[in-house]
Structures are given as C-alpha cells and as structure tokens.
Amino acid sequence: MPKENEFRCVVTGGCGFIGSNFVGLFLSEYPQAKVLNIDRMTYAAHPQTAQMLSLLAPDRYQHLRADIADPQLEEILARFKPHALVNFAAETHVDKSILDPSAFVQTNVAGVQNLLSLTRKLGDVRFVQVSTDEVYGSLNPDDPTFTENSPLTPSSPYAAAKASGDLFALAAHHTFGQDVVITRCTNNFGPYQYPEKLIPLVIANALEEKCIPIYGDGQQVRDWLHVSDHCRAISLVLSEGTAGEVYNVSASEEHANLNLVRGILKRVGKPESLIQYVKDRPGHDRRYGLSADKIRHTLGWKPLLNFEDGLNQTVDWYLENTHWWQSLRDDNYAAYYAANYAPKAQEQETQL
Ligand code: DAU
Numbered sequence: 001m002p003k004e005n006e007f008r009c010v011v012t013g014g015c016g017f018i019g020s021n022f023v024g025l026f027l028s029e030y031p032q033a034k035v036l037n038i039d040r041m042t043y044a045a046h047p048q049t050a051q052m053l054s055l056l057a058p059d060r061y062q063h064l065r066a067d068i069a070d071p072q073l074e075e076i077l078a079r080f081k082p083h084a085l086v087n088f089a090a091e092t093h094v095d096k097s098i099l100d101p102s103a104f105v106q107t108n109v110a111g112v113q114n115l116l117s118l119t120r121k122l123g124d125v126r127f128v129q130v131s132t133d134e135v136y137g138s139l140n141p142d143d144p145t146f147t148e149n150s151p152l153t154p155s156s157p158y159a160a161a162k163a164s165g166d167l168f169a170l171a172a173h174h175t176f177g178q179d180v181v182i183t184r185c186t187n188n189f190g191p192y193q194y195p196e197k198l199i200p201l202v203i204a205n206a207l208e209e210k211c212i213p214i215y216g217d218g219q220q221v222r223d224w225l226h227v228s229d230h231c232r233a234i235s236l237v238l239s240e241g242t243a244g245e246v247y248n249v250s251a252s253e254e255h256a257n258l259n260l261v262r263g264i265l266k267r268v269g270k271p272e273s274l275i276q277y278v279k280d281r282p283g284h285d286r287r288y289g290l291s292a293d294k295i296r297h298t299l300g301w302k303p304l305l306n307f308e309d310g311l312n313q314t315v316d317w318y319l320e321n322t323h324w325w326q327s328l329r330d331d332n333y334a335a336y337y338a339a340n341y342a343p344k345a346q347e348q349e350t351q352l
Contacts, residue, residue: 007033009238010082012068012115013089014038015045017193018130020053022088022231027057029235036080037063038073039089044194048324068111074118084126084238085119087112090165093196094134094158098282101157108161109168116172116180128238129169129182133223133248134159136184138285141221145289148184148246155283166246173244181241183234185249186290190227190310191317195325198222199311202261203318204325206270216280218258221287225251226310229303236299250290251303267315 007030013019014037023035037053039045050063066073068089089111091097091104112129119125136146137153152167154160172178189199205212233249241247258275265272295301305313318325 003030003032005032007084008036008080008082009033010036010038010077010080010085012038012085012087013045014053015041015050015063016088016092017044017190018188018227018230019088020049020192021190021227022086022234023053023061024056025228025231026235027060033060035061036076036082037061038066038068038076039063040067041065042091044092044196046192046194046324046328048327049192067107069106069114071114071118073114074121077118077122082119082122082125084128085115086128086130086234086238087115088130090130090162091158094156095196095281097156097158097161101161104157104161105164108158109164112165113168116168116178120172120176120178125179126238126243127169127172127178127180128234128241129166129180130234131166131182131184132159132162133184133186133250133288133290134285135163135166136288136290139287139289141287143287143289145223145250145252145291146248147291148248148294155285159285170244170246179243181237181243182246183237183249184246184290185230185233186223186225186251186253186288188225188227188230190314191321192324193227195329198257198260199264199314200318200325202264203268203315204329206265206268206274207319207322209270209274211276212261212265212274213276213278214258214261215278215284218256218261218275218277220257220284221254221289222257222260223250223288223290224253224255224260224307224310225249225303226305226307226314228310229305232304233295233301236301237295240299242298247295247299248290248292249295249301250292251307252289252292253307254287254289255307263311264315267312268319
C-alpha cells in the first residue's frame with residue numbers, strides 16, 4: 001500500500017503497551033491512513049494512553065471499546081472496510097495465566113479465531129497476528145537461538161494460548177488462502193508498559209523504594225527489544241511480508257534478570273538491598289533467545305536503538321511520567337503483590 005494512499009487499518013488492543021506505540025508510529029508513517037482501534041480497555045489499557053492517542057490525529061483515528069471475541073464486530077468492520085487488521089489484543093502476563101488461564105483462551109484463541117473469520121468474510125484484508133517467542137518454549141544455556149522453523153513447545157498457559165492463536169491464523173491461510181502474516185517478538189520494553197512486567201516493575205518499585213521480587217535465582221535469561229524497533233518490524237511485515245510466513249523479531253540482547261535489575265537500580269541510584277528473592281514462577285522458562293535472520297535478510301529490518309540507550313530512555317520516561325504508572329499501581333498492584341508474593345517472599349527469605 002503506497003504511503004500516500006488512504007490505508008484503512010484496524011488495530012486491536014491499540015490502547016495497550018505495544019499497540020499504542022504502534023498506532024503512533026503507523027499514523028506518522030502513513031499520513032493519509034485511518035485507524036480504527038478496537039480495545040476493550042482491560043486493566044492493561046490506561047485511559048491516559050487512550051486519550052493521548054485520540055489527540056495524535058483526531059480526524060484519522062477512532063477508538064471503539066469492544067471485545068475481539070464479539071461476533072457483532074462484523075457490522076463495524078464491514079462499515080470501516082479495512083485493508084488490514086493488526087492484532088495486538090491479548091492477555092499477556094504469564095503470572096496471571098498461571099493463576100487463571102481462562103481469560104487467555106477467550107482472548108488469545110477465541111478472539112483471534114473470531115477476527116480471522118470476520119476479516120475473511122470481508123475479502124481482501126491483510127491479517128497481522130502479533131505473537132511471541134514464548135510459543136517456542138525454553139532454551140538451555142548453550143542451545144542455539146530459536147528460528148521460525150523451531151517446533152512450538154509452549155510452557156505456560158499464556159504461551160499455549162498464543163501458540164494456539166498462531167496455529168488458527170496459519171490454518172486460515174492454508175485452508176482458506178487468507179492473507180495472514182505472523183510476527184514473533186522477544187521481551188519488549190519502553191514507554192507505556194504496564195508495571196506488572198519486569199522492567200517497569202523494577203523502575204517503579206525502585207522509585208518508590210519498594211522491594212523488587214526476583215523469582216528463583218534470577219539467572220533466567222530474556223532477550224530484550226525496544227518497543228519502537230518492534231513496531232517498525234510489524235509495520236514492515238504489514239506492508240512487505242509474504243502471506244503465510246512467520247517473522248521472528250529480536251535485537252539479540254540476552255540478559256540475565258538479576259544483571260538487568262542491578263543495572264536499573266544503578267541507573268535510578270537505588271540500593272541492591274531492595275532486591276528480594278521470592279519463590280520461583282511455576283514452570284519458569286529458563287532462557288529465551290531468538291534469531292531474527294529471516295526478517296533482517298528478507299525485509300531488511302534491523303533494530304535502531306541499542307539496548308543501553310533504550311533502557312536509559314525508558315527509565316527517563318517512567319521518571320517523567322510518574323502519574324501514568326502510579327495511578328495504575330494504586331488500584332491493582334498492591335493487592336496483586338500482597339496476594340501472590342508477599343507471604344511467599346517471607347517463606348523464601350527464611351530458606352535462603
Ligand atoms: O518473550 C516475550 C514475552 O515476554 C511476552 O510474550 C509476554 O507477554 C511478556 O509478558 C514477557 O514474558 P515474561 O514472562 O518473560 O515477562 P515478565 O516481565 O513477566 O518477566 C521477565 C522475567 O523476569 C521472567 O524471567 C520472570 C522474571 N520476573 C518477573 C517479574 C514480574 C521476576 O523475577 N520478578 C518479577 O516480579
């Protein structure tokens with residue numbers, strides 16, 4: 001789609017972390033594009049994020065509060081006549097999926113299936129399924145990184161639901177010839193990330209001088225990618241990706257959790273004594289590492305922001321936007337932490 005043409009794109013989950021960053025990028029990359037953001041506004045979508053988006057390009061952007069699993073979206077989609085749909089809507093937090101997987105099946109499987117069948121009815125609509133490296137499961141320290149051909153061996157209920165959504169998307173391509181592409185990314189970080197995820201949680205807790213829970217020994221490894229580089233990759237796959245293909249997205253920045261946490265504490269000038277070792281996450285994946293050779297070589301993508309600069313920018317954003325994350329934590333996090341980790345933290349402390 002030439003960038004000067006009117007490009008109508010449905011973005012689902014556009015008030016969440018990655019979705020909101022994508023909407024901002026897409027509206028600026030495509031000056032004539034129109035975006036319909038379908039977001040149910042779950043706990044992970046901040047009203048201030050929704051408001052920020054509505055001010056970016058008011059004549060080219062609308063937000064509909066609706067569930068992606070709702071079959072009644074058919075009429076709305078038919079009226080909007082999208083050229084593409086990019087699906088960010090998902091339940092994303094592994095710990096929550098361990099407490100209760102049901103919402104994960106509803107959104108990450110039934111929701112994807114509903115969007116696939118509704119867009120199929122419309123005809124020529126490109127469907128981008130935004131997925132995750134967690135569908136590949138866990139690596140040992142010396143294993144080579146995952147490629148798009150690695151088998152799907154998800155460990156957590158979250159990852160199992162995402163893998164299932166991906167398989168429905170690929171099946172829609174194989175069975176019905178639907179124009180589907182899938183991106184699978186590593187752990188994202190950057191502005192507007194809900195402070196349940198490791199990096200914003202550590203920044204926020206450190207700034208408030210609250211303890212920082214480290215699951216198990218803290219030697220688990222995650223492969224980190226700044227959200228802006230991820231969104232550029234999604235935009236490229238949207239315009240240039242080949243139907244039926246999967247594209248991994250990674251900056252090959254593998255870091256052990258404990259080192260990462262120590263680095264953040266140093267950046268914000270807080271002591272390591274805030275670190276509290278707590279009981280490990282059940283079924284905790286030891287290491288993620290992803291090869292992005294395919295998207296680099298076939299589409300010419302590469303990350304632009306190095307890890308250190310991205311992390312510094314992220315810390316600065318949370319320092320400058322305390323009102324954004326504090327309002328979320330007041331309601332949710334304190335109760336969540338108290339219910340799930342505080343007692344176990346004490347148990348663990350006595351064991352260590
Ligand atoms: O790999 C991509 C995935 O990254 C996404 O698909 C998921 O939606 C996203 O949640 C993320 O999954 P993780 O489980 O890796 O992210 P999380 O931020 O929850 O945890 C990162 C690592 O830090 C993991 O090894 C668990 C650990 N951790 C996490 C939290 C929240 C702690 O040690 N303490 C914590 O309090």
